[in-house]
Amino acid sequence: GAGxxxxxxxxxxxxxxYVELRCDPISGHTALYWYRQSLGxxxxxxxxxxxxxxADDSGLPNDRFFAVRPEGSVSTLKIQRTExxxxxxxxxxxxxxxxxxxxYFGPGTRLTVT
Amino acid sequence: xxxxxxxxxxxxxxxxxxxxxxxxxxxxFNTWLWYKQDPGExxxxxxxxxxxxxLTSNGRLTAQFGITRKDSFLNISxxxxxxxxxxxxxxxxxxxxxxxxxxGKGTKLSVIP
Numbered sequence: 001g002a003g004x005x006x007x008x009x010x011x012x013x014x015x016x017x018y019v020e021l022r023c024d025p026i027s028g029h030t031a032l033y034w035y036r037q038s039l040g041x042x043x044x045x046x047x048x049x050x051x052x053x054x055a056d057d058s059g060l061p062n063d064r065f066f067a068v069r070p071e072g073s074v075s076t077l078k079i080q081r082t083e084x085x086x087x088x089x090x091x092x093x094x095x096x097x098x099x100x101x102x103x104y105f106g107p108g109t110r111l112t113v114t
Numbered sequence: 115x116x117x118x119x120x121x122x123x124x125x126x127x128x129x130x131x132x133x134x135x136x137x138x139x140x141x142x143f144n145t146w147l148w149y150k151q152d153p154g155e156x157x158x159x160x161x162x163x164x165x166x167x168x169l170t171s172n173g174r175l176t177a178q179f180g181i182t183r184k185d186s187f188l189n190i191s192x193x194x195x196x197x198x199x200x201x202x203x204x205x206x207x208x209x210x211x212x213x214x215x216x217x218g219k220g221t222k223l224s225v226i227p
Contacts, residue, residue: 004156031213042118042202042217043157056214091156101145101164101206103215105156 002026004106006092012112013082021077021109025094032075033103034067035059035091043091043105049075082113120203120218128226133190135221137203142183145206147215148175150199157202161188193225 005024013019025032031050035043045059049069057067064082069075079086089110093103120137127133137146145164149157161172163179163186170177176189186205190197200222204215 033214035215040219042120042204042219043215044217045214048213050213059214093156102147102159102162104159105149107154107156 004092004094004104006090006106006109008109009107010110010112012114015082015084015113017082017113019079019082019111021079021090021111023075023077023092023106025073025075025092026096026104029094029096029104030072031095031097031103032069033093033095034075034077035093035105037089037091037108039088046077046090079111082111084113087111087113118203118205118216118218120221122221123219124222124224126224126226127193129193129195131193133193133197133223134187135201135223136185136187137205137218138185139205139216140184142208143205143216144183144208146177146179146186147204147206148177148186148188149202149204149217151202151220152199160201190223193223195225195227198223198225 007022033048034046037043047067048056052072064080067077089108091108093105095103118139147162148160151157161177166183167181168179174191200220202220203218
């Protein structure tokens with residue numbers, strides 16, 4: 001079946017602009033996660049949704065970052081007033097239940113802030 | 115926060131050789147996962163481990179969950195060119211609601227034909 005999909009695959013934006021990154025999880029997966037991966041590093045947790053609610057947003061670096069999942073499926077990560085340090089690959093993952101042990105990742109969105 | 119130390123950082127091996135890499139933590143984990151990431155792709159789950167001492171295989175891959183719950187290793191037998199990539203360990207800490215994974219920095223594997 002279809003895996004996790006993310007759009008766009010690449011996004012270049014100017015410093016100070018607003019961006020939205022989209023994630024379509026695997027159909028039927030109730031849990032959704034956002035991670036950020038900088039060059040040469042492993043993914044770092046940002047936020048976790050169980051259904052429509054953000055159950056854990058402890059990884060969001062500051063209040064410029066926000067994510068929603070209004071219908072419990074597609075999620076959007078929103079970044080306001082982007083900074084060059086926000087440049088990274090943003091990965092989305094989903095898992096079948098709240099256990100979260102087996103998380104399946106999408107291909108990521110590469111964000112470049114110039 | 116919790117840190118995972120993954121080693122080696124990189125390795126070059128001849129095709130056909132066996133590979134071993136490991137991951138250690140300063141604190142315990144309830145779950146260990148091993149992922150492989152190719153350039154421009156997201157991490158792909160290889161093996162999941164749920165119990166201390168557990169040894170699990172997936173084809174030529176074998177992984178173990180350390181008895182202390184603070185370490186794990188991954189072995190690849192008879193390496194082939196398509197094994198090239200970056201291998202990440204990831205752990206899930208104990209505690210209700212701890213669904214986030216902590217990742218190591220990865221082991222970059224290169225296979226010489």
